[in-house]
Amino acid sequence: MVPTTYYVALSAVLFGLGVLAFVFKRNIISIFMSIELMLNAVNLAFVAFSQSSGKLDGQVFVLFVIIVAAAEAAVGLGIIILIARHRQSLNVERMDLLKL
Amino acid sequence: MPTYPMLDYLWIIPLLPLLGSAVNGLLGAKWPNNIVNSVALGATGLSFACALEAVREFFASGQVLVRKEFFDWIGVPDVVHGGWLFRAGFDLQMDQLTVVMLMVVTGVGFLIHIYSTGYMAHEGGYYRFFSYLNLFMFFMLILILAANYVLLFVGWEGVGLASYLLIGFYFLRKSAADAGKKAFIVNRIGDFGFMLGMFLLFRTFHSLDFNTLFTSVAQHNWPIEPWGQFGTFTIACLLLFMGACGKSAQLPLYVWLPDAMEGPTPVSALIHAATMVTAGVYVVARSNILFAHSETALVVVAVIGCATAFFAATIGLVQTDIKKVLAYSTVSQLGYMFLACGVGAFSAGIFHLMTHAFFKALLFLAAGSVIHAMGGEQDMLKMGGLSKKIKWTFATMLIATLAIAGIPPLAGFFSKDSILLNAFNKPGGGHILYGFGLFTALLTSLYMFRLIFLTFFGKERYDEHHVHVHESPWSMLGPLVILALLSIVGGWLAAPTLWGGTDYFTAFLSPVFGHAEVPPGFDEAAAQQIEWVLAGVAVFSALLGLAVAYWLYLKQPNKPAGIAKSLGPVYTTLWNKYYVDEIYAAVLVGPLMWLSRNVFWRVVDVEIIDGAVNGIAHGAREVGDVSRRTQSGNTRSYAVWVVIGAIVIIAVIFWPYLKPATVGMVR
């Protein structure tokens, strides 16, 4: 049997990598994907805990997370398409209209 | 165990008018008149039917007090001992007093609704009118069904609102708008006192619920505060009475009522004669136990009532606007009611309230019919000789006049008689009150018959060609007839007193007033004689008034002018209503205006409030100027900020795990 800690550690690592990508990437789509990565890492932790504690709530939460991720992807990608249409660029650093 | 559904669902009675009001007010704008008024009539009629059923069940159940708590409205639960520190629930109650008021309000209200469908038929804002009228019904029913002062106050303010809206119904007319405002403001003064009274009561008895309050007062048999001692009861009662003065147009707060005649006539009939203005009397009667505990308060009530009655009657003598006359007569009749309450004859007061509701509503409606017939003319000097043209109106109005003048066997006679009797029996100063009351009765019949003669007899003083007099439709005459019947038979409840029988009305109300009524100070036989004597005197004075009026306004129509000239200053004083409005303007309004213009506006508003607002805005701008520098506009930087935030959060939440010290404590 695999100790839960391993799973949690793995999820921590994945989450960290997600954060790293979140900061490191310039392409807005990639940034989006890094968010998905973080979500996945969290899901892993959820399932691990649910398995270790013998309760299924964790898995239910995973399902909810997946649903939310789906919704988020739908809207987010819609926004991305709009941005790409308007600004002809996917580089977040070129999207600086918020500047004073 | 029979069930009493209507009593269980007492809230339906007030709810129906509210629904009607909401429906009409929100949707009625586009609807044709007949739909609007069928909604309004349906609501009122249904609630009248429900009220009847409720009363039937009340009698069937044979209870003295039916009290239903529907939901907690305001409440401060007592966490320590359980229960409530303060509770003002939506509780409705029903006792004999409520029964009387309920019948009067719903019944007369329904009749007046019917009347209005005819009267307002050609007015604009039809839906608005009925929406307001239903709203008024709702609040009035809340007021009389309420089982605690707070809920009662809701109704109290609500009827004030409705009255304001309806007085200013023709809000394009400045006078109407001003009258509305005046009524509202003057009422505020009274309400101020009312609220203080409530606070004081709560502070003393820790409850504003009628049942709890009165029973506690009755049980702890508090000492009755003698004349001149200003204990809790006295102060509370005087404060409550202040509110009552405002609502019921007593001295010195009566000024709004005559102006309130700017509203449509049905409104004057319903609100400013039959129901709302009697709310003050109702409150005083409702809190009879409190008043009974303070002689001072009673005396004040009696004196103010008596004074108002006399005062208003004198003004009424010289008014020429038909509705103004009726308005002053209303004020003076209200004075009668307070006089009754003041001498401790609460049931007599309520009795007069009921009969007055009948004949005064009738008078106003008839007056409305006259105005309708005259095509909007309100000045009696421009009328005359209408008796032949509008027979029904004339007949009903005559009945009402006889009733108010106190001619037996009509309603007014009995109620006024019992008031005067109780005043007479009141030990200590009772006779003076009686004297004034009697003289007022004479004046009453005088100005009322003056109205009749000027309006219906003599030669036409209007232009035949412009005004073509026409009888009103039956939707208006029907209510008149019904009310006429009521004002004939309405008083017979008390008839037996004449031959020493029991006064059914008093007997009926005794559960409410039993412990507050003052017993006649002497034996029955003597009382019997006095009864007859006083009745005779009253009738005589009424007839005298009639005679004088006949002599002055039919025989020598030019006399009044002469008299007026002969006692010039008095007449002018009366004509100008004792200059009360002017005095108020000089003493109160002027200084207030000055204060608000020079202090509240120029200093408080402009300097302090606006200054604060602008200052805040300025500060916000400064802060923004500084903080916007962090907004580099670069999304990646924001991402980093998010990361920083995450770090902080984790550091905070998981500190126990991250602390080096806790290495050992893990597991």
Add this chain to the structure above:
Amino acid sequence: MDFLSAHAEIIITLIKIALLMFIVLTVNAYLTWFERKVVAHMQSRWGPHRVGPHGLLQPLADGAKFLLKEDATPAGVDKFVYFLAPLLALGLALTSIAVIPFGPDPIRVFGHNVYLYIANPSIGLLVLFAITALGVYGVALAGWSSNSKYPLLGGLRSSAQMISYELALTLSVVGVLLMANSFNLTEIINAQSHPAWGIGFLGWNIFSGPFPQILGFFCFFVAAVAETNRVPFDLPEAESELVAGFHTEYSSFKFAMFFIAEYTSMITVSCLCSILFFGGWLSPFPQSWTFTYYLPSLLLIPAGLWIIWDGIRYETIFGKIILPGLGTVFTLIGVALLLPPLQFINVFIQGPFWLLGKILVFLFVYVWMRGTLPRFRYDQLMAFGWKLLLPVSIVNVILTAFFILLRSKP
């Protein structure tokens, strides 16, 4: 020896995999032949008939051609993805076969229970859907990596189309799942084995249950056809618009991979249809009719005889030799199954026999549609998927649940 016995399970599984692979690929090959023949006859042509009698050896020739042709890799493609795509497509398509059970009870071989499936996960159906879901990438990535406009369009189309129809596909089987109360394909079939009055086919989901899954089947089949990019949903490879769609830039064996993948998924879908809605390996006849056990031979013998007769009349010598031989083989097998010592085999092949029969029917329907139906326009495709299939399948779910509830309440 003890090594064998120790790892018997694994070895058996490996053998089964190899066997299944072989069968599937062969069936694929001959499916192409079958398709071409049927379509040809529908269009009153002869179809392939050069290579071998009735063109029976055509598939082999095609295979050889695929293997031997030059494998051209266009310039400017994204190498890694370009190679990955066909592998992905084929791999996933073949994997999906693994969870399909072909028969009810195990065959005993050398004292080992050999089940007629490779894996029987408790969530078999979900696994299938998962594989189908991943199948998109094969097409989409192929389209993208080719670095050429037609494939890109094809890839776009396929990904959009597959996402759209996956919903209907998944929703349409929910009814079946509700009735079987399980994801496991075997259990789903067993749930259909309690027909009314013992008449086999009345137990099938499409006819029986609280709510016959006719709607469900309709949605499932249409969506499945769309998922397999077949006519009338073959927009990703609409040769009349996009040259060859997503595999325009693919040649020789990579192209073959896509080809095989497509036909394999056709087979998978047919299996699913028959398992989910047509009672899988259950016979349509009442169990009381024992003679149905001999149906295989009763079919094989006449078929064999006919082939012999046909072979004798065949033009080419080759055919004159091969066809009668084939016929005799069929006939002999059929006869053999009738012989008492070998009859027990009938028992084993009943399940596979019926399942394959049903699969064949569906494959024929596939080909039939290709022969008859025109291609959808893209907007029509989307509208059809979102505005018809999805609502209908949702309605199906609701109705089924409702009727199940009705039945469950006594």
Add this chain to the structure above:
Amino acid sequence: MNAPLVVFFVLAVLAVAGALSLIFQKHPIHSALSLIVVMVALAGLYLLMGAEFVAAVQIIVYGGAIMVLFVFVIMLLNAGLEEHTNISKLAGFPGILLALALTGFIGATVARSAGLTQVTSGNGNISGALSATRELSTMIFKNFAYPFELTSFLILIAILGAIVLAHREN
């Protein structure tokens, strides 16, 4: 070194590798592919933990829908190689440092709290996978019925939002 552990490590390595390549791939499609790898690996881990349904959903929804959507969008926008601008000073070296710090924090937390999670590690009494799936459905539709409905609303809104956003008005 038992079988599950081996599987775990294989999948874990796969996942981490995928995540790393997500970071270091220049082209969004490659990033997407590596993310898909991560997701499949995670699905394998779920299977390993006996969460079959979640695994299936992970692949169907994440792998089959969301990531397809990503790929679709990338293809639609014809996104090219990622250009390396360094306009944001903060997101350069300090940002990466901070991200690593965050990772460290989380890792430290996990490490410190290891004991607490280890206590009950593995003795999860989730009986047979199918019944687990059944329990899961019971939980979703009984205990979590309300949030579930909320999510359905969320999906609906998301659909509308996507339509509104992607609708080119002209």
